Amino acid sequence: MIEKQTGKQIKYLRTDNGLEFCSDEFNRLCKSEGIVRHLTVRHTPQQNGVAERMNRTIMEKVRCMLSNANLPKSFWAEAASTACFLINRSPSVAIEKKTPQEVWSGNPANYSDLKIFGCPAYAYVNNGKLEPRSIKCVFLGYKAGVKGYKLWCPENRKVVISRDVVFDETAMLPNLSLKDCSNKENQKQVEHQINTESTPQKYAEADLVAYALNVAEDIDANQEPSNYSEVISCEDSEKWMFAIQEEMESLHKNKTWDLVKLPKGKKTVRCKWVFKKKEGTPGVEEPKYKARLVAKGYSQAPGVDFTDVFSPVVKHSSIRALLGIVAMHDLELEQLDVKTAFLHGELEEDIYMQQPEGFTVSEKEDYVCLLKKSLYSLKQSPRQWYKRFDSFMTSHDFKRSSFDSCVYFKKNNDGSFVYLLLYVDDMLIATKDKGEIRKVKAQLSEEFDMKDLGPVKKILGMEILRDRKTSKLYLSQKGYIEKLLCRFNMRSAKPVSTPLAAHFRLSSALSLQSDDEIEYMSHVPYSSAVGSLMYAMVCSRPDLSYAVSAVSRYMANPGKEHWKAVQWILRYSRGTTDVCLQFGRTEDGVIGYVDADFAGDLDRRRSLTGYVFTIGGCAISWKATLQTTVTLSTTEAEYMAITEACKEAIWLKGLFSELNEDLQISTVFCDSQSAIFLTKDQMFHERTKHIDVWYHFVRDIIARGDIVVSKISTHENPADMMTKSLPITKFEHCLDLPNSADNLEEVPLQQVMSTPPQSTIDKPMIAAVLLRLKGVAAGNQ
Structure with missing residues (x-):
């Protein structure tokens, strides 16, 4: 150049x-x-003094410009670019008080277009007759090679290049936070790169990479129009317009609204077009262009435009329970999807919406849309869709489960069942006869616009694989975990053998201490990483339960050691991407295992409850959570854990009693003889009277014979991995335990009741009693 x-x-x-x-x-x-x-x-940087001095000059200007404009550090690259632009147009003693621009090009510098960096700027837009004619932005500088200004639009979080701009150089905007404005997905990879650096000196380099990635994302995002005006002028205008026409046809076919005059005293809800380009398989499938008309539901007033908004979705435990039944009885399992599901909901409130941009009816420009059906982004849309679907299912002889509102079933004359599970607009249908599935599909298609996805392959990020010859069904999240590792830059990390090593002694004392650590952790995507791992744990990875439970306690204020623990879990996931749940044929019913870790929480000394329920050796329900109160002994901790497990057992028993009478749950195994004794006898009332009454309901359950709590050896209890960090040999042993029914040990009730176990009064309880006696003695003295 x-x-x-x-x-x-x-x-x-x-x-x-x-x-x-x-x-x-x-x-x-x-x-x-x-x-x-x-x-x-x-x-010896002084040997290259000219370049080093210029770097200092630029950065001094950057600091001043950001401070004056109340902009965060994330805009440092824009400030640096503007600083260079101004330096090139400022006189310099080194070139006889000429400007670099003049020496370079031979033409004098032009100052007529200079504006104050960071000042409010109003860029001209044309979004419709009734829409504002400008959007409020922040002035960021000048675009090289383009005769226009570079602006940041906080509303849609994009850089805008415009020539028709009005500037307000008399004031600056208040502090602009980019916590929600920066592209979080791209920052994750950069932030991990920052975290692995050993000195704060390298933050600037990482910031440069972050800026480059954000800019790259903005370029990619430009392939998808942000509004209707961009659709008209973009390269793929015809394809986007075809997608818009499809959406409008669907809206009219569904009779979503009527055009009316806006009544006095009523307000309209605005709407906008949202566009998404879904890339197809290269060489096989063409990219899909999708357009959605969405309402700006944030402007709805509670009590006026909506009341109740809650809508249930099927529980993951219910999904796994159905998969267990499918594998056990070799049922057909297929998947359906509802097109534009939310458009089927009937509205109960009068909601008025402006006419869609680009589709204003001629000679009715002042009319508004009175919504008859729900629309995407309305507060009540999910609830209204569920109510409409529930009404349809119950009117077609399906019963809704009383244990899960999104599980429907119907018993045929031959004794077979038809099962349907609903998660918003995704459905699973299972039955013995394919003809029954076709019948249900036909009924649904008459009422809703359905998409038949055939035999199930994937749902909610979980891959479902079947081997009908061996009657095996596999539930895997390999694809999700690989994306997760890529997102946090851990694809090439060295795998480890356990989810959380024993040397991690996590507590709030390890949270942020020094300024350097605060700066370090400000770039760490801790919450996002933990949340992503949590979804894997909830869906198909019970082996992650304890580890994810441990790191999730420090979301509000994590420290370096907590982040190392999260990285350890990611490294474990890296080596176990192929791990999955395996369902098969079995004569065993549902079996539960429960364990507790006494005072495992180092901050509040609360104990940890862990349980897992299996069907044919495959986990269908699990949990690892802190107990709500502090216990005084191991016995109490185990007793409270049994209570939590029995609550889940009752729910599972009820669910299976509806879905399949042959599958029942009757036994929960625990490795604490003393806790089992407390569940069956109230002899030691003095030792348990401080325990909340609601924990004692387990005694009634056991007395009625609904659930039997039996003894199992600690070494044979798979729930042990849900409550503590284990060595690799014990951890792998726990993973394999549910597959063997030979490990179960029933202790006769007579034996338990005749001689109380010696461990009923353990050392922590004795210590508590001694402390009380000591206090009483001191008071009497």
């Missing part, structure tokens, strides 16, 4: 000894062009 723009050739190039300037490829280029290299001695 220098040679073409100035007609002069480069003779010398002076740099430091950094590897970015000393690659073999670059050295060969300089040698072939006859450019002589000047390299500084290491740790």
